[in-house]
Amino acid sequence: xxxxxxxxxxxxxxxxxxxxxxxxxxxxxxxxxxxxxxxxxxxxxxxxxxxxxxxxxxxxxxxxxxxxxxxxxxxxxxxxxxxxxxxxxxxxxxxxxxxxxxxxxxxxxxxxxxxxxxxxxxxxxxxxxxxxxxxxxxxxxxxxxxxxxxxxxxxxxxxxxxxxxxxxxxxxxxxxxxxxxxxxxxxxxxxxxxxxxxxxxxxxxxxxxxxxxxxxxxxxxxxxxxxxxxxxxxxxxxxxxxxxxxxxxxxxxxxxxxxxxxxxxxxxxxxxxxxxxxxxxxxxxxxxxxxxxxxxxxxxxxxxxxxxxxxxxxxxxxxxxxxxxxxxxxxxxxxxxxxxxxxxxxxxxxxxxxxxxxxxxxxxxxxxxxxxxxxxxxxxxxxxxxxxxxxxxxxxxxxxxxxxxxxxxxxxxxxxxxxxxxxxxxxxxxxxxxxxxxxxxxxxxxxxxxxxxxxxxxxxxxxxxxxxxxxxxxxxxxxxxxxxxxxxxxxxxxxxxxxxxxxxxxxxxxxxxxxxxxxxxxxxxxxxxxxxxxxxxxxxxxxxxxxxxxxxxxxxxxxxxxxxxxxxxxxxxxxxxxxxxxxxxxxxxxxxxxxxxxxxxxxxxxxxxxxxxxxxxxxxxxxxxxxxxxxxxxxxxxxxxxxxxxxxxxxxxxxxxxxxxxxxxxxxxxxxxxxxxxxxxxxxxxxxxxxxxxxxxxx
Numbered sequence: 001x002x003x004x005x006x007x008x009x010x011x012x013x014x015x016x017x018x019x020x021x022x023x024x025x026x027x028x029x030x031x032x033x034x035x036x037x038x039x040x041x042x043x044x045x046x047x048x049x050x051x052x053x054x055x056x057x058x059x060x061x062x063x064x065x066x067x068x069x070x071x072x073x074x075x076x077x078x079x080x081x082x083x084x085x086x087x088x089x090x091x092x093x094x095x096x097x098x099x100x101x102x103x104x105x106x107x108x109x110x111x112x113x114x115x116x117x118x119x120x121x122x123x124x125x126x127x128x129x130x131x132x133x134x135x136x137x138x139x140x141x142x143x144x145x146x147x148x149x150x151x152x153x154x155x156x157x158x159x160x161x162x163x164x165x166x167x168x169x170x171x172x173x174x175x176x177x178x179x180x181x182x183x184x185x186x187x188x189x190x191x192x193x194x195x196x197x198x199x200x201x202x203x204x205x206x207x208x209x210x211x212x213x214x215x216x217x218x219x220x221x222x223x224x225x226x227x228x229x230x231x232x233x234x235x236x237x238x239x240x241x242x243x244x245x246x247x248x249x250x251x252x253x254x255x256x257x258x259x260x261x262x263x264x265x266x267x268x269x270x271x272x273x274x275x276x277x278x279x280x281x282x283x284x285x286x287x288x289x290x291x292x293x294x295x296x297x298x299x300x301x302x303x304x305x306x307x308x309x310x311x312x313x314x315x316x317x318x319x320x321x322x323x324x325x326x327x328x329x330x331x332x333x334x335x336x337x338x339x340x341x342x343x344x345x346x347x348x349x350x351x352x353x354x355x356x357x358x359x360x361x362x363x364x365x366x367x368x369x370x371x372x373x374x375x376x377x378x379x380x381x382x383x384x385x386x387x388x389x390x391x392x393x394x395x396x397x398x399x400x401x402x403x404x405x406x407x408x409x410x411x412x413x414x415x416x417x418x419x420x421x422x423x424x425x426x427x428x429x430x431x432x433x434x435x436x437x438x439x440x441x442x443x444x445x446x447x448x449x450x451x452x453x454x455x456x457x458x459x460x461x462x463x464x465x466x467x468x469x470x471x472x473x474x475x476x477x478x479x480x481x482x483x484x485x486x487x488x489x490x491x492x493x494x495x496x497x498x499x500x501x502x503x504x505x506x507x508x509x510x511x512x513x514x515x516x517x518x519x520x521x522x523x524x525x526x527x528x529x530x531x532x533x534x535x536x537x538x539x540x541x542x543x544x545x546x547x548x549x550x551x552x553x554x555x556x557x558x559x560x561x562x563x564x565x566x567x568x569x570x571x572x573x574x575x576x577x578x579x580x581x582x583x584x585x586x587x588x589x590x591x592x593x594x595x596x597x598x599x600x601x602x603x604x605x606x607x608x609x610x611x612x613x614x615x616x617x618x619x620x621x622x623x624x625x626x627x628x629x630x631x632x633x634x635x636x637x638x639x640x641x642x643x644x645x646x647x648x649x650x651x652x653x654x655x656x657x658x659x660x661x662x663x664x665x666x667x668x669x670x671x672x673x674x675x676x677x678x679x680x681x682x683x684x685x686x687x688x689x690x691x692x693x694x695x696x697x698x699x
């Protein structure tokens with residue numbers, strides 16, 4: 001008789017050690033694709049997972065799969081289902097093949113949360129489509145004005161056609177608020193963390209001051225994230241936040257002199273179409289004078305703060321700026337790789353002011369996976385307050401520094417690379433935070449959404465800040481979803497290989513110029529990325545010294561870790577430092593390969609030019625002989641043709657030579673005049689209408 005499943009399970013579990021049953025310990029910040037049972041089974045005092053390398057992960061897949069199956073059998077044996085038990089709708093278990101297809105995992109879903117998210121996506125998609133129609137009409141209106149000035153024929157000779165009308169003021173106002181919301185309506189995320197519990201609340205910037213003054217008693221750390229770029233609003237928000245409480249423990253090494261707070265620069269991917277729309281809306285609407293007054297009137301819609309409005313007005317006056325709508329929202333514009341400044345900006349006047357309409361044509365977009373994306377850069381700045389409040393844990397002799405954390409960054413793109421990146425790029429910007437598979441900021445909250453601060457090595461504000469800055473600082477990467485998408489390093493490697501292959505294509509006119517431009521563009525992109533990575537390496541090296549100092553202070557005060565087996569701040573920084581150093585070394589190798597390839601291209605083209613010069617010299621000699629013969633016989637041909645004409649002898653005509661010169665001379669003069677007007681049309685336009693040319697150049 002065959003043994004029952006229960007007997008087989010009991011026999012299997014008795015032969016397994018506890019480590020085999022538990023399997024690999026998962027991180028408290030592991031991917032959201034893990035199931036609730038998997039997370040609860042692995043929520044040990046460990047608090048962190050082993051980070052496999054790219055070369056070793058494939059060899060570990062069978063072992064991990066086997067451990068998952070054994071764990072499932074163990075759970076089934078220890079908690080056998082009863083006959084009348086049923087699974088609730090909130091704990092629906094489905095197979096998860098979206099994230100790691102090589103692993104057999106189960107994921108617990110929240111149908112209600114998924115339904116609410118789908119409704120949000122549908123609502124935002126409908127709004128985006130309506131605003132896209134208005135944008136298309138605005139773009140057609142702007143393009144019609146520009147194209148009319150590029151014609152060779154003077155405008156008074158062109159037929160009068162029907163031009164695209166400018167959208168109504170109400171439509172333009174809604175379009176501007178859609179891409180650049182008023183400061184009081186900017187969405188802000190508030191994340192509260194306590195022991196065994198965490199909550200996420202979405203508010204507006206008009207309510208932010210009350211949320212950093214009082215928090216519930218159960219909350220240890222309140223994290224407030226506002227999507228603000230470097231500008232007037234950013235400067236006022238951070239200043240009011242820091243003056244409303246006591247400063248936290250200082251990061252003396254990682255911070256700047258006299259400014260002991262953490263900041264880094266983050267690379268993320270934005271939708272190329274959405275990025276172009278943002279620039280067009282900014283350029284077009286900022287130059288419409290009749291549109292500025294109604295837009296400035298709605299600048300502070302929804303603001304309920306006591307000090308923010310007045311502080312921004314004072315700051316603008318102090319800096320010699322106007323607190324207009326566009327001066328407050330222009331910091332929302334992502335920075336291109338070739339724009340802006342690196343880490344270490346000193347004030348709102350150093351923020352980016354977009355100038356050109358067209359976005360950079362990146363060579364990275366030639367890779368099929370990144371075809372519809374644009375790699376941009378954004379500052380990520382962190383400000384923390386402990387308010388002088390700390391508690392001693394009743395379980396162990398440890399101090400818990402509690403307080404507030406404020407992060408400011410307009411980063412609203414994709415941080416994690418996976419096979420669904422195209423779908424992530426199409427999602428509304430306001431919903432990126434809810435997508436932990438795309439946003440590093442959203443992932444950090446979801447990592448502790450179930451257990452709060454229980455799995456933290458130390459329940460302190462500084463531990464969470466280190467965790468956050470390291471998680472955000474190593475992006476973008478494809479590690480989070482198990483390497484199911486190409487990394488930017490491998491993408492640039494393929495791009496450089498394609499450039500090297502095109503060096504040996506047959507010579508064509510202007511092709512070399514295009515190829516050199518792509519080489520230079522690739523070099524600029526790699527140089528910028530290398531600079532950012534170099535700054536990150538310096539940041540993490542300095543942060544490692546600060547974490548060692550904090551640990552020494554805790555040991556001196558006899559403060560024990562809340563979770564001794566958890567991931568310490570030093571371990572976290574060492575992991576991030578190793579990842580960033582590996583990225584830096586990879587881009588340095590790519591830069592060396594690119595420059596060697598470009599030097600080989602120049603040498604090859606120089607040899608080709610020498611060959612062409614030899615061929616051209618032989619052709620010039622033949623043309624010289626032909627020109628000499630032409631010079632000799634051209635006057636003879638002209639005089640024999642001219643004096644050989646006998647118009648009076650033609651039957652049925654009374655025309656003379658005077659008629660010949662009137663017709664031919666007038667035709668020759670008109671041809672020369674039209675050619676001259678076409679050749680000097682730009683100078684003539686600047687000479688006769690300088691104001692119109694200035695307006696077109698602004699657009």
